[in-house]
Amino acid sequence: MSCARGISGKLRAVVAGLAFSACACTTVSGQTGTGAGATPAPTVSDRSGQMTQLILQTAKERGTAPAGDAFTELRFSNGYGPELIWQAEKTGDICTASDRVLSRGCVPLAEIAKRPTPGVGTFIGASLFEGNWSVLLMANGETVDRLSCQGRDFPVQAGYSIPVDGVLHTVYAVAIPRNLQGRYRVAVQRDGQSAEERLDVNMEENYGNAAVQC
Numbered sequence: 647m648s649c650a651r652g653i654s655g656k657l658r659a660v661v662a663g664l665a666f667s668a669c670a671c672t673t674v675s676g677q678t679g680t681g682a683g684a685t686p687a688p689t690v691s692d693r694s695g696q697m698t699q700l701i702l703q704t705a706k707e708r709g710t711a712p713a714g715d716a717f718t719e720l721r722f723s724n725g726y727g728p729e730l731i732w733q734a735e736k737t738g739d740i741c742t743a744s745d746r747v748l749s750r751g752c753v754p755l756a757e758i759a760k761r762p763t764p765g766v767g768t769f770i771g772a773s774l775f776e777g778n779w780s781v782l783l784m785a786n787g788e789t790v791d792r793l794s795c796q797g798r799d800f801p802v803q804a805g806y807s808i809p810v811d812g813v814l815h816t817v818y819a820v821a822i823p824r825n826l827q828g829r830y831r832v833a834v835q836r837d838g839q840s841a842e843e844r845l846d847v848n849m850e851e852n853y854g855n856a857a858v859q860c
Contacts, residue, residue, distance in 0.1 A: 697745035698728075698730065698745075700748065701730055701743045701744075701745070701748055702715070702717075702730075704743070704748045704749055705732075705734075705741065705743065705749070708749060709734075709736055709737075710734040710736070710737065710739065710741050710749075710752055711734065711735055711736075712732035712733065712734065712735065712741075713732070713733050713734065713735035714735070716732060716733075717730045717731060717732035718730070718731045718732065718805050718806040719805075720782075720803060720805040720806075720817070720819040721803065721819065722775075722778075722780045722803070722819045722820070722821040723800075723801055723803070723820075723821045724775060724776060724778040724780060724821035725775070725776070726744075726773060726775040726776075726778075726780040726821065727744060727745075727780070727819070728744065728745070729742055729743070729744045729780075729782065729805075729819060730742065730743050730744065731805055731806040731817055732806075733808065734752060737752070737754070738754075738755055739752035739753060739754050739755065740752065740753050740755070740758065740806070740808065740817075741753075742769075742770055742771065742782065742817075744773065746773060747771065747773060750770060750771045751770050751771060753769070753770055755808075755810050758784070758786075758808075758810050758815055759810045759811050759813070761784065761786045761815070762786065763786040763787040763813050764785075764786060764787040764788040764834075764836050764841075765785075765786050765787070765788075765843065766783060766784070766785045766786070766788070766790060766832050766834065766843045766845055767783070767784055767786075767845065768781060768782065768783060768784075768845075768847070769782040769783055769784040769817055770782060772849055774824065774849075775821075777823065777824050778821040778822060778823055778824060779821070779822050779823075779824060779847075779849045780819065780820075780821050781819075781820050781821070781822060781847065781849070782817055782818070782819060783802065783817070783818040783819075783820060783845075784815055784816065784817050784818070785815070785816050785818065785834065786813055786814075786815050787813045787814065787815075787836070788834045788835060788836040788837075788841070789804070789816065789834060789835045789836075790802050790804075790816075790818050790832060790833070790834050791833040791834065791835065792832075792833050793820055793822065793830045793831065793832050793833075793845070793847075794830065794831045794832075794833070795822070795826045795828070795830050795831070795860035796826060796858060796860060798826070800820055800821065800822050801820070802818040802819065802820045803818060803819045803820075804816055804817075804818055805817045805818060805819060822847060824849075824850075824857070825857045825858055826857065826858050826860060827847055827848050827849065827850075827857040827858075827859060827860070828846070828847065828848065828857070828859040828860035829844045829845065829846050829847075829860050830844070830845045830846075830847050830860050831843075831844065831860070832844065832845050847860075
């Protein structure tokens with residue numbers, strides 16, 4: 647799948663996961679220069695705002711614009727992001743996109759309702775960034791504290807939550823090393839009690855043989 651290169655050509659985003667739709671490929675660049683009449687380079691905030699508007703415009707063109715223009719931003723501990731998450735006004739699907747992948751995809755509520763409860767799984771897509779996979783998780787009927795592998799803990803950031811058929815489903819962002827694959831331990835809270843899940847994280851079949859297994 648070909649994905650948006652975004653603002654910097656140094657980032658190689660690789661898309662993995664289920665329920666993808668085609669990526670919209672768009673490159674945004676700012677003018678730079680020195681001396682009289684030069685246009686200042688856009689700030690990080692400016693670029694972030696430009697990309698957010700581009701994501702929302704792309705969603706509108708695809709018929710998946712956010713209901714009420716509302717969306718949630720998720721950022722990963724490795725610096726990747728932001729990843730935008732929203733509910734599509736026309737379909738009710740939950741959609742995601744980032745400044746590198748302008749149309750990662752949408753998941754219907756009916757599919758979310760079928761997820762094992764309680765349980766944790768990958769949500770939709772992942773991007774390879776500076777040696778780490780930036781992964782979206784979804785917890786169903788419980789909350790996630792952290793992932794761990796080989797004695798290392800990896801923090802998660804809670805993002806978008808939505809109740810479906812009486813079950814609260816929450817999307818989380820987590821960055822995990824490319825060379826640590828396999829069954830991660832997932833520390834969760836369920837009905838006020840601590841529990842543990844196991845989650846298979848094998849983002850690259852070809853790289854898996856070279857990876858340290860959990």
